[in-house]
Amino acid sequence: MSKLNRVNVIETKTLSNDWYILNKTTFDYLRNDGSWQRQSRETYDRGNGATILLYSLSTQSVILIKQFRYPTFVNGNEDGMLIETPAGLLEQKSPEDAIREEVAEETGFAIEQPVKVLEAYMSPGSVTEKLHFFIASYESTARVSCGGGNVEEGEDIEVFELSIAEALEQIDSGLIKDAKTIMLLQYAALRLFN
Numbered sequence: 001m002s003k004l005n006r007v008n009v010i011e012t013k014t015l016s017n018d019w020y021i022l023n024k025t026t027f028d029y030l031r032n033d034g035s036w037q038r039q040s041r042e043t044y045d046r047g048n049g050a051t052i053l054l055y056s057l058s059t060q061s062v063i064l065i066k067q068f069r070y071p072t073f074v075n076g077n078e079d080g081m082l083i084e085t086p087a088g089l090l091e092q093k094s095p096e097d098a099i100r101e102e103v104a105e106e107t108g109f110a111i112e113q114p115v116k117v118l119e120a121y122m123s124p125g126s127v128t129e130k131l132h133f134f135i136a137s138y139e140s141t142a143r144v145s146c147g148g149g150n151v152e153e154g155e156d157i158e159v160f161e162l163s164i165a166e167a168l169e170q171i172d173s174g175l176i177k178d179a180k181t182i183m184l185l186q187y188a189a190l191r192l193f194n
């Protein structure tokens, strides 16, 4: 059944339009039993994003970053620091262009050809964002700057290299607890490092 004949939007109100957009939409939804039900949902729209795992088969290692994430700080992450794969919002760019720019800004690595491996909705009950997942192999010679992110935007990013074995152990121990990072490391374990 197409989206058009299953959902009938009645009204959308913008609750907040500051940094990103929070909307509240009332719509009628056609249930599986054929009855229509009125529902209301809030959606947080921060656009779409892209993320990448830089990996090296010759050294059996990956590049990860660490940065302060306030939303995690208010929900159980003691110092708010989170280990992640480099990532950024697309803004008006293609996923490929966005991730090339973002990985250079955040890690200092210049990559030629990012390879798209999957895309995923990261929090489909409330956040509209679709995230594009990439991989690229790296060599230490491809590091053209020290990265660190955009200081004016408040970014203060630490870049580090670790072995894939250590990274997987850090998922098991709970030190790595960012969804996109876990997904890419598990992808790497299944498809790249075996």
Ligand SMILES: Nc1nc2c(ncn2[C@@H]2O[C@H](COP(=O)(O)OP(=O)(O)O[C@H]3O[C@H](CO)[C@@H](O)[C@H](O)[C@@H]3O)[C@@H](O)[C@H]2O)c(=O)[nH]1
Pocket (backbone or CB within 6 Å): 019, 020, 048, 049, 050, 051, 087, 088, 089, 102, 129, 131, 153, 154, 155, 180
């Ligand atoms: N002033 C202000 N700045 C903000 C706010 N929210 C985010 N920012 C800033 O906006 C910039 C966005 O940086 P990006 O590198 O483009 O995005 P990101 O936050 O790393 O997001 C990436 O990772 C997310 C988490 O996994 C993904 O959800 C997202 O798609 C993207 O890939 C960062 O400097 C961030 O601090 C806000 O409410 N106010």
Ligand SMILES: [Mg+2]
Pocket (backbone or CB within 6 Å): 086, 087, 088, 089, 106
């Ligand atoms: Mg980022």
